[in-house]
Amino acid sequence: MKRYEKLAVEIAQLIHTGILAPGEKAPSVRQASRTYGISPSTVFQAYYLLESRGLLRAKERSGYFVRDNGMPRLDEPQLSQQQIESHEVGVSELIFSVLDSLRDASTVPFGSAFPSPELFPLARLTRSLSRSMKAMPAHAIISDMTDGNPNLRRQIALRYSRNGMFLPPNELIITNGALEALSLCLQCTTQPGDLVAIEAPAFYACLQMLERLQLKAVEIPVHPREGIDLGSLQIALESLPIKVCWLMSSLQNPLGASMHDEKKQALYELLRTHQVPLIEDDVYAELYFSAAPPRSIKSYDRCGLVMHCSSFSKCLAPGYRVGWVAAGRFAEQIKRLRLMTTISPAIPSQAALADYLQYGGYDLHLRRLRHALENQQASMLDAAERYFPIGTRVTRPLGGYFLWFELPDSIDSLMLFQQALHAGISLAPGPIFSATQRFKNCIRLSYGYPWDERSEQAMQQLGQLMQKITGA
Amino acid sequence: MKRYEKLAVEIAQLIHTGILAPGEKAPSVRQASRTYGISPSTVFQAYYLLESRGLLRAKERSGYFVRDNGMPRLDEPQLSQQQIESHEVGVSELIFSVLDSLRDASTVPFGSAFPSPELFPLARLTRSLSRSMKAMPAHAIISDMTDGNPNLRRQIALRYSRNGMFLPPNELIITNGALEALSLCLQCTTQPGDLVAIEAPAFYACLQMLERLQLKAVEIPVHPREGIDLGSLQIALESLPIKVCWLMSSLQNPLGASMHDEKKQALYELLRTHQVPLIEDDVYAELYFSAAPPRSIKSYDRCGLVMHCSSFSKCLAPGYRVGWVAAGRFAEQIKRLRLMTTISPAIPSQAALADYLQYGGYDLHLRRLRHALENQQASMLDAAERYFPIGTRVTRPLGGYFLWFELPDSIDSLMLFQQALHAGISLAPGPIFSATQRFKNCIRLSYGYPWDERSEQAMQQLGQLMQKITGA
Secondary structure, three states, X not given: OOHHHHHHHHHHHHHHOOOOOOOOEOOOHHHHHHHHOOOHHHHHXXXXXXXXXXXXXXXXXXXXEEOOOOOOOOEOOOOOOOOOOEEOOOOHHHHHHHHHHOOOOOOEOOOOOOOOHHHOOHHHHHHHHHHHHHHOOOOHHHHHHHHXXXXXXXXXXXXXXXXXXXXXXHHEEEEOHHHHHHHHHHHHHOOOOOEEEEEEOOOHHHHHHHHHOOOEEEEEEEEOOOEEOHHHHHHHHHHOOEEEEEEOOOOOOOOOOOOOHHHHHHHHHHHHHHOOOEEEEOOOHHHEOOOOOOOOHHHHOOOOOEEEEEXXXXXXXXXXXXXXXXXXXXXXXXXHHHHHHOOOOOHHHHHHHHXXXXXXXXXXXXXXXXXXXXXXXXXXXXXXHHHOOOOOEEOOOOEOOEEEEEOOOOOOHHHHHHHHHHOOEOOEEHHHHOOOOOOOOEEEEEOOOOOOHHHHHHHHHHHHHHHHHHOO | OOHHHHHHHHHHHHHHOOOOOOOOEOOOXXXXXXXXXXXXXXXXXXXXXXXXXXXXXXXXXXXXXXXXXXXXXXXXXXXXXOOOXXXXXXXXXXXXXXXXXXXXXXXXXXXXXXXXXXXXXHHHHHHHHHHHHHHOOOOHHHHHHHHOOHHHHHHHHHHHHHOOOOOOHHHEEEEXXXXXXXXXXXXXXXXXXXXXXXXXXXXXXXXXXXXHOOOEEEEEEEEOOOEEOHHHHHHHHHHOOEEEEEEOOOOOOOOOOOOOHHHHHHHXXXXXXXXXXXXXXXXXXXXXXXXXXXXXXXXXXXXXXXXXXXXXXXXXXXXXXXXXXEOHHHHHHHHHHXXXXXXXXXXXXXXXXHHHHHHOOHHHHHHHHHHHHHHHHHHHHHHHHHXXXXXXXXXXXXXXXXXXXXXXXXOOHHHHHHHHHHOOEEOEEHHHHOOOOOOOOEEEEEOOOOOXXXXXXXXXXXXXXXXXXXXX
8 A cells, every 4th residue: 555545544534433523624734754764746646636535625725625425315326247247238319319308498407418518618719719710721621621720639639738638630530529439439339240249227328329220338337436446347358358438537427527637547457458548538627526536547548559539529518529639559540431421610719729728717617617516416305305205326436427326126217217208307317337237226416507486496396206106 | 595694604604705804804783684684693603603604703892703724734634434333441651651751841742731830820719718718617627518508509600690601509410520420410310231322522531531431432523613413413313222411512622612602502402302301411511712602402401401511620710620520410419428538628629619600810810811712723723824834734623722634644743743752842642542442643732821932942842853754
């Protein structure tokens, strides 16, 4: 055990025994450094580990506090168990019927896949659009289609470098949102009939894509807080001819799980041993509530095995449709595949985002957005504690804008989905997150919209619908 | 034979016998109407037919003139003959190596796939971007992703209606340029291993797409002026299990061929009899030099069999990446496929084009663009007449921005391509337009850039390179 891990265990014991009470401030980094005779950076590592495990919470400019979840009424969901085997995927119709029904603008948007557009700096982005297009030389409207806007590529590479990652310029491919990046990664690593290791529960668009490309899913259980189960993944890799693995290492959709750094590294080494490429979907990475940004698995990659996909759609500008992939050894192949299907993402969108990243105050926007989402999460958790039936379990993710609820067994989430929709409330039922339509008693709720009286009432109504079904 | 066809034959005879001399004005519509005792609209139909067959040429506000191509030194290419059989496609690498080499901005851009950006109203489009995004309600940046910008859909539908086509609103799907539309159409009508009837020569991206989706090509010869050979297509449809047909009915790339209306209708009936869907790639339709816009095959479609694909990339705003498909009975399937791969084209691009179509003066821009391209075509043809070797054949298309040259047999166009590139001139060699790498002695040259001294010199240099190879 490393020095910082030892310290983390000691402080965790202080919390579990109640010596450090919920809501109380943990010793400052300087203080702990003196007390334990270790460097401040070691203390920081320990605190970050405790934070990622949900025991501490960083408050800006005030230090670390013991999270106030010592005695919540709703427990955390547990790691689901399942057979490691491959499945044909046939869930696309169900997903579309759910998505179609979410489009009524008058419903309470707990089923929404995006945060509220009111949380994005749309007027500032319009200024960036206008300014960057006025300054663009005419030839760029055509020539930038091949490699992407050079300033945008530089700005994205700069953000990687802030996390200690120095990408060769050719590795970065701009795409029509993260979804095109993910689709291209999958296409260049598989043939119809191949096996892909995915998460259970998984992002539903991943399931649709497997179905469309006639790929088979090997579902690996995901721990609601710690991410994909490495033991199960290892069994899968050893027993099945898996071609590629697709997962979210931080703030996983729908669970919100984030793997800690050691686990990320271990997962990378496991895949490297088996020479199985990784498609790392990291679109929620900027929406962390912790003090420091989560690391990506890509940051451990030394042999170009990881395709790191992200976008601005969840944190800045959904309709601009700009994403990217840092594609390792697959870069050239993916670039060509994109040139053969959509040629290029829109040049005005790329130019606007480049300008915004350089001059628009992205970091300030992100701090505000994270703060808003963290408060909205607290409000939704608080309402769930009050209105949802006993036996309900819920995640408490350190970022993003989704909560995952495991409801009492008697509740069929597809039926609840219909009843809620009838009452003007949207939600995402569990079965759309599984190739085998598991998670029948689970739902995903979004707290991506500002919390108001209507949200509160909707939570109460949902609770009443649940109570009615359980007969409580 | 219909009334207008009879009149067309009579006037054609006047031209062929020299009674109406090259450059001479044909009788005005009113005059001809009186002379022959038929309605002005019948005269107009006859003139349009003669125009599409290259005998008359419309000059704005001055009437019809006999085309000055009675005695050109360079003949027209002839219909190529070939076996009707299916082929695996393996030309993508060659195409990429050619395309990569075209990217040097200092070369004379005869190989370019787009007209000069200087010909597009980019500053006006930037104003539309800025204005439309300022006026957009926040929720639209997310909600418009599902169905596309409603105003853009309306504006496109309005343009269809001007050509007498009234599309049901749900048929129109906005895509990331025409290429995504074409790709989605192909994906929703085929499975790996299926046969697709395509043109020979064909648009190279079509060949790349067949290769990527593991489809087999059945190449149908295309007449350099009149388009795809119906007899060959019929043989193919009767003898092979063709799943879908992909072609350009007007201003075909690379030949510039346009089918006349009766042929378009006959082709539609042939496909309908065999119930083979048609992917109609119509991206050059707005670049006609004739007095009236060409009809689409889609305009004859009564049973949703035709997927009509187009975009703004060749005539207005290449980097905006907005295209569409009027997808007939395949609309719902194609929409879902798009939602599963790129979700949506960029919302700012869509909003800007909607605003531009409504207020920007699109028709005026198109008239100017057509006029510029027509003059540039004349300059390139003129230079080719002067510099290219005897035995060269060339198309004289009624629109677009490509000439197709059939060079003396001894000229290998891939070798010429390399030598020209070395001399700072790009061009598109024939073999990239064929699944079987035919057209070895052919090249496609673009006149999409304003003609200048440098263009003139480049034509002379090309001519010298050709003369050197032929040893003349």
